[in-house]
Amino acid sequence: MTLTTGKTRKTGKTGEAGKTGEAGKSGEGGSKRAWISRWEPEDEEFWEREGARVARRNLAFSVLSEHIGFSVWTLWSVMVLFMGPEYGIDAAGKFFLVSMATLVGAVVRVPYTFAVARFGGRNWTVVAASLLLLPTIAAFVVMEPGTSYTTFMVCALLTGVGGGNFASSMTNINSFFPLRKKGWALGLNAGGGNIGVPVMQLAALAVIGAGGGPRLLLGVYIPLVVVSAVCAALFMDNLATVRNDTGAAREAVRDPHTWIMSLLYVGTFGSFIGYSFAFGLVLQTQFGRTPLEAAQVTFLGPLLGSLIRPVGGRLADRYGGARITLWNFTGMAAATGVVVVASERESLALFTAAFIVLFVLSGLGNGSTYKMIPGIFHAKAVRAGLVGEEAARYGRRLSGAAMGLIGAVGALGGLGINLAFREAFRTAGPAGSGTGAFVAFLACYALCFVVTWAVYLRRPATPRPSSAPAAGNEPQRAYAEV
Template sequence: MRKHWIEHWEPENEQFWASTGKKVATRNLWLSIFAEHLGFSVWTMWSVLVLFLGKDYGFSPADKFLLTTTPALVGAVLRVPYTFAVARFGGRNWTIFSASLLIVPCILIGIVLEPGVSLSTLIVVAAVAGVGGGNFASSMTNINTFYPERLKGWALGLNAGGGNVGVAVVQLLGLAVIATAGVGHPKILLWIYVPLVVLAALAATLYMDNLATVRNDKGAARLALTQSHTWTMAVLYIGTFGSFIGYSFAFGQVLTNEFHKAPLDAAYWTFIGPLVGSLIRPIGGRLADRIGGSIVTFWTFAAMAAGCVLVIVAGTAHSFPLYLAGFLVLFVGSGVGNGSTYKMIPAIFQAKARGRIAEGADEQAELLTARRISGAVIGLVSAIGALGGVFINIAFRQSFLDTGSGTAAVLGFLAFYALCFGVTWAVYLRKAAVPESTRAVLTTAGV
């Protein structure tokens, strides 16, 4: 057997899981979380760095929104190849490479970030930071293959939540740097992250595993593109994860422009939303395991719509406490929804497989096909969903340019959450859309 390659893997076999699988999967999960956490921190580092770009740099608020939009876009695009890289190179091998790659944007930031640097140069450097956004797709695809169906909601929620909290951590560290060293020393952040990136790559090298049972399957990708559920879940994930990452990138600038907060004041509040949204994501997965992902997702969008209403009212009344409360509702909702939507993806395709098995199809073949398709769909949905972060930053940029306020953008978000609310009900909860004969199978699978 090749070193660090596991040839036999049966997570659905309870005896195998108890004797071998759980220990191996748990080890890989925690190391994956660490590497993904750093990926998110590097990806969203520009949400902090723009707060350091004072008058000496000469950039307008619209310029700074471009600097946060760029890595969001690149990270979203990279999620597609990162998804399939796991099967092509192995989860361990790709984690080593993708973690090591995070050093590059850190070095580039250290070289160019000085007063007098051009906007175009910073946009290129910000684009390179997008490599951190790709890590999420490969990490989630990898962990999806390690866990049995009954535990995927919790495992994927924990993996994603641990990664997502990297957004809050880099923003909290940015706050500490501004508070102690001042806005003139953004490069201190790099001295913190470069050693951690090296440590993550080394830990993956020594302790992670590749699953030989996971093969690069272009047929699964093509099949995933033909599934209507792929596109439905992509829309819902734009609403959940797209919101989380979009608000994470934009929140500091929104506070700066809407309430004219100084960099230190903005940084003081910026990290709170991503922190609560990240920590609650595993709870969304756990709730989906217990009561069904579609039900949790349905009520998540209702809560996020309510959050938008709070933000709009607060913006009109110029009430900072109410504005902050509205955004916290949005972050909490997006975090819960992230966990529940990701649980829905493998559950949907397992439910479809169970339905065919009940009609006489081969059980092993159907379940294997379901795992293949769900892995491909996870990557595609994560990429499309991340584009929501791009749209949110573009919407805020245009809203502030046109009206001097972010209210117009939030009105658009409210309309989109209403759409997602209706889609979830129409496709996954409405009795006419889900026949009674298949409802029990869907419920058992956690849809």
């Protein structure tokens, strides 16, 4: 492996990666993390000899940073549980607070995606982790009755930077692993990050159960933010072969598959993050649970949804992401139907059970949909006549450009879910019910099912024997294996 020192950035063309920085110190030693100037994960000999070890180390510390990022992003999903009547904020106001955190988390995913190539994966992870100190320290200072709603809103907006960590982390890890390993690696990376949601909620449960306040919870997380930044600085690497490609970004924006996958990701990840923010508030508002009672079950759905995300990626590796995604949306629609029935009957047990199943399926779908992205662009390269490393390079180039946009749009699904709950509870009167919101979610899952089948699984019409594709025409697409 040819390395350059942490101070030297590759300046030549992509094809010259192996020629740059030769005057720098080679190897992984030294006081600074290195730029890796040669990285060929599709080369099986390179992968087995040295690539796998380096990729897994970067994956481990990427998971840690993303985990803390998700915890901070969902901070206000538990802060609102501490906000009793003395804060003077109703249910609609609390849903709006958590919505703002979701909004910023979605928007910053786009620049975070490009930051990896601009600054280096390791370097940007250090910066992104350090930025988490802003919302945690701000919340520590202002979290008390009498603080204005505007101040709380600003603090909630600041936590959105934690949502951006996902985009930069996934873009970075996507570059480290070969296509045959992406489903597992991306699923593990995302699942390890997603599990920051239930860990934050479990920590809140422990604090509430011990009679502590929100500042105690924040006092635990502030040092963890520092630890994640230091670990990234010490143990992660920059890939000099990864660079921003404005042409790829423009091509990804124009490609219809980017927007189709954005819709599907709204259905899976948007559901996961939206429900993670809203579950505790729904239990409090619709079923009259106390903060402690809500916290005792709130973490279960995000925990199981996070743990199963790598399974979704693994199943997609084996059976095809489109197939897993299709049946996953079927399950999500069925679970949502049960939630609607439970909501109408005011059955807390049935409602909670069905909601947790919905979390599990959203996590499974997160893994399968994200595996589809590199697979789709690689399949397009093959159908265009590219082979081997050339096809893999095209797939990495376009999928890397598309992932930030898809992740951002998907996170906006979480915003939609919380705004839908806000409107449902605002118009339901004193009784309060989220049934109207769940009916809308059911329609969304039905749409995602139809789109997945029509675009990626529907068998193309069989051409007549005498017909032959015109020169230069793209052959019929069949993406069932992506």
